[in-house]
Amino acid sequence: MSAAFSPLPxxxxxxxxxxxxxxAILDGSLRPGDRLVEHDLAARxxxxxxxxxxxxxxxxxxxxxxxxxxxxxxxxxxxxxxxxEVYAVRMSLGSLALAQAVYVDAAAHPExxxxxxxxxxxxxxxxxxxxxxxxxxxxxFQDALLATSGLPRITSMLDQSARDVAFFVRMLGITYDSSxxxxxxxRHERVINAVRECDPEAATEAxxxxxxxxxxxxxxxxxxxxxxxxxxxxxxxxLFDGPIGED
Amino acid sequence: MSAAFSPLPxxxxxxxxxxxxxxAILDGSLRPGDRLVEHDLAARxxxxxxxxxxxxxxxxxxxxxxxxxxxxxxxxxxxxxxxxEVYAVRMSLGSLALAQAVYVDAAAHPExxxxxxxxxxxxxxxxxxxxxxxxxxxxxFQDALLATSGLPRITSMLDQSARDVAFFVRMLGITYDSSxxxxxxxRHERVINAVRECDPEAATEAxxxxxxxxxxxxxxxxxxxxxxxxxxxxxxxxLFDGPIGED
DNA sequence: CTACGAAGGATTGTCAACAATCAACCATGT
DNA sequence: ACATGGTTGATTGTTGACAATCCTTCGTAG
Numbered sequence: 001m002s003a004a005f006s007p008l009p010x011x012x013x014x015x016x017x018x019x020x021x022x023x024a025i026l027d028g029s030l031r032p033g034d035r036l037v038e039h040d041l042a043a044r045x046x047x048x049x050x051x052x053x054x055x056x057x058x059x060x061x062x063x064x065x066x067x068x069x070x071x072x073x074x075x076x077x078x079x080x081x082x083x084x085e086v087y088a089v090r091m092s093l094g095s096l097a098l099a100q101a102v103y104v105d106a107a108a109h110p111e112x113x114x115x116x117x118x119x120x121x122x123x124x125x126x127x128x129x130x131x132x133x134x135x136x137x138x139x140x141f142q143d144a145l146l147a148t149s150g151l152p153r154i155t156s157m158l159d160q161s162a163r164d165v166a167f168f169v170r171m172l173g174i175t176y177d178s179s180x181x182x183x184x185x186x187r188h189e190r191v192i193n194a195v196r197e198c199d200p201e202a203a204t205e206a207x208x209x210x211x212x213x214x215x216x217x218x219x220x221x222x223x224x225x226x227x228x229x230x231x232x233x234x235x236x237x238x239l240f241d242g243p244i245g246e247d
Numbered sequence: 248m249s250a251a252f253s254p255l256p257x258x259x260x261x262x263x264x265x266x267x268x269x270x271a272i273l274d275g276s277l278r279p280g281d282r283l284v285e286h287d288l289a290a291r292x293x294x295x296x297x298x299x300x301x302x303x304x305x306x307x308x309x310x311x312x313x314x315x316x317x318x319x320x321x322x323x324x325x326x327x328x329x330x331x332e333v334y335a336v337r338m339s340l341g342s343l344a345l346a347q348a349v350y351v352d353a354a355a356h357p358e359x360x361x362x363x364x365x366x367x368x369x370x371x372x373x374x375x376x377x378x379x380x381x382x383x384x385x386x387x388f389q390d391a392l393l394a395t396s397g398l399p400r401i402t403s404m405l406d407q408s409a410r411d412v413a414f415f416v417r418m419l420g421i422t423y424d425s426s427x428x429x430x431x432x433x434r435h436e437r438v439i440n441a442v443r444e445c446d447p448e449a450a451t452e453a454x455x456x457x458x459x460x461x462x463x464x465x466x467x468x469x470x471x472x473x474x475x476x477x478x479x480x481x482x483x484x485x486l487f488d489g490p491i492g493e494d
Numbered sequence: 495c496t497a498c499g500a501a502g503g504a505t506t507g508t509c510a511a512c513a514a515t516c517a518a519c520c521a522t523g524t
Numbered sequence: 525a526c527a528t529g530g531t532t533g534a535t536t537g538t539t540g541a542c543a544a545t546c547c548t549t550c551g552t553a554g
Contacts, residue, residue, distance in 0.1 A: 012316065012507075038536070048509040050297075053536090057301065061308045069259065070515055070536060085400045092339045153332045157404070259537075284505070295539045300506090317506060317545050 017045055017055035025064050025075055026170055032077035036065060063164055078168045083218065086164045091211040093158055094142075095204040097149035098191065102200040109148040118144050119188055128181050132170075139166060141188065145195070174218055187213060264292055264302035272311050272322055273417055279324035283312060310411055325415045330465065333411045338458040340405055341389075342451040344396035345438065349447045356395040365391050366435055375428050379417075386413060388435065392442075421465055434460060 011019070021041075024030045036056055042049045056073045059065045065073045101109075118141040127133050139162040147155045168174070187210045194202035258266070268288075271277045283303055289296045303320045306312045312320045348356075365388040374380050386409040394402045415421070434457045441449035 014507090037534090039534090049536090050508055050510095054301075054304065057304065071517085072536065082400065085398050088343055088398075089340065089401060089404070092343050093336065096335055096339050151332050151335075153329065154336060157336070261537090282505095286505070296506090297538055297540095318547090319506065 013047055013051040014054035014058065017041070017047065017051055018058040020045065021055060021059060022062075022064065025059075026167060028170065030075050032075050032171055034075045036073040036075070038072070062160070064167060076167075078171050080172065082164070083168045083172070083174075084215070086161050086168065087211055087215050090158065090161045090165070091208055093154050093161075094146055094207050094211070097146040097151060097154050097158060098195060098203040098207050099200040100149040100151055101146070102195055102198050102203055104148075104150050105198070109150075111144070112148060115141065115144045115148065115192075119185070119192070122181065122185055122188070134181070135166060135169060138184065145188075145192065148195075174221055260294055260298040261301035261305065264288070264294065264298055265305040267292065268302055268306060269309070269311065272306075273414060275417065277322050279322050279418055281322045283320040283322070285319070309407070311414060323414075325418050327419065330412070330415045330419065330421075331462070333408050333415065334458055334462050337405065337408045337412070338455055340401050340408075341393055341454050341458070344393040344398060344401050344405060345442060345450040345454050346447040347396040347398055348393070349442055349445050349450055351395075351397050352445070356397075358391070359395060362388065362391045362395065362439075366432070366439070369428065369432050369435070381428070382413060382416060385431065392435075392439065395442075421468055 021030070021036070030036075038049045038052050038056070041052045041056075045052065056065060057067070060067050060073075063078075064076055066076050067073050118137065121127055121137050122134070122141060124137075127137050143155070143159050143162050146158050149155065187206070190206040191203055191210065194200075194206050268277070268283070277283075285296045285299050285303070288303075289299045292299065303312060304314070307314055307320075310325075311323055313323050314320050365384065368374055368384050369381070369388060371384075374384050390402070390406050390409050393405050396402065434453065437453040438450055438457065441447075441453050
């Protein structure tokens with residue numbers, strides 16, 4: 001039973017349009033606040049307004065666009081508060097997933113090999129050269145690891161939060177350029193090893209440390225001066241109850 | 248500035264249809280596995296297929312219906328595993344929200360009065376008489392309290408999980424008939440008091456105890472015999488690391 | 495009897511035209 | 525100058541019809 005016999009994606013027109021729009025938003029072709037006019041998009045994609053309309057609505061739960069009654073859709077404008085909140089969710093639900101992963105013996109999970117492959121990808125110099133590629137590979141690995149928990153709902157929420165992170169990072173112009181890639185990998189290995197050794201406390205601990213580190217990196221690199229105001233946000237204290245940016 | 252000047256709901260046709268479908272699913276008119284045929288629904292609601300189609304898609308992220316490509320939508324069929332997972336999310340994110348609520352001084356929150364009113368509603372004999380009404384009032388109170396955290400994303404996720412709970416409870420035929428309503432209120436008061444006294448540890452502790460209790464109630468009342476298999480689920484141990492059904 | 499293949503009906507996917515709504519603009523009066 | 529009221533162009537909301545797809549049933553061959 002090879003993985004070549006996958007479930008056949010075969011997306012609908014609306015899905016295809018939604019994916020195009022996603023790409024356009026994420027690569028900067030569409031900027032926050034830009035209007036999404038159904039008629040214009042339909043003309044561009046050479047389809048009718050129906051699928052375009054449906055595609056736009058598909059992006060709403062993803063947090064990519066905001067819908068205003070009778071006034072069309074615009075590309076969402078995330079703030080740094082959103083970043084903090086998403087990372088808080090990620091820390092919280094991720095801990096849950098990892099604790100569960102340990103219980104179900106994730107190391108014996110059929111897809112655990114794939115997780116290790118994704119981790120190796122982070123060592124690829126070609127990947128490391130591109131900051132965006134690196135971020136995607138990183139999030140992909142994290143999601144794969146968390147998915148070994150076998151909790152479909154929580155996994156999908158974590159996947160969504162990863163997409164949120166990717167979106168925010170691009171939109172806010174945050175450089176996800178870790179100063180030391182081997183450090184990132186070391187933190188990931190710490191999590192994986194804890195899962196392998198069936199030590200839930202160590203796994204969640206390592207995971208939370210990783211999130212704190214990542215948020216700390218963001219905090220240091222965030223170019224906007226408003227960051228001072230944002231960082232008086234109480235949630236920040238929860239994410240930073242260790243020294244900022246340290247492990 | 249009265250609350251009478253609210254933001255004007257004035258929902259679109261699709262929203263109205265979606266709400267009707269939601270009600271129909273939740274009150275049992277539509278049962279899990281039932282097909283949602285666009286043409287038929289359009290005829291019933293006296294609208295065209297467009298809004299109906301849109302309404303159906305609105306219910307997908309809510310987890311109420313499942314969409315199969317080119318084969319229409321059916322009402323979702325949740326399992327007890329889903330219940331456990333949703334409660335795990337609720338415990339985890341709820342703790343986060345409460346900790347944050349304490350930091351932002353929820354007791355001074357402008358809407359904290361509304362929370363107390365919702366709590367009082369649980370003492371209303373008329374509400375207590377109807378198990379479904381009681382559950383709705385209970386979840387409404389919980390969400391209002393958690394919303395004082397001022398975290399919009401996490402709050403909306405918790406709202407969604409509350410709707411999930413309501414859906415699952417009805418679908419699985421779980422009786423949400425607490426043997427002792429004063430006990431429920433006492434647990435809630437414990438959470439509220441901890442928030443009032445700005446004690447994050449006590450607040451999250453009380454919250455988690457409440458969730459554990461609720462899951463324990465479910466476990467005892469769940470009529471299906473498959474519960475034994477489900478409760479070997481590792482996640483259960485996390486939700487039950489106290490004595491089952493006790494505080 | 496089973497496997498394969500071809501109608502047929504039912505249902506979703508897509509489309510282009512019509513109706514309703516909105517923001518902007520201009521005019522008018524105070 | 526400011527506020528009010530009407531007009532207009534642009535855009536979304538809605539509709540019914542057409543095309544594509546799927547499931548069922550029936551028929552046929554092995």
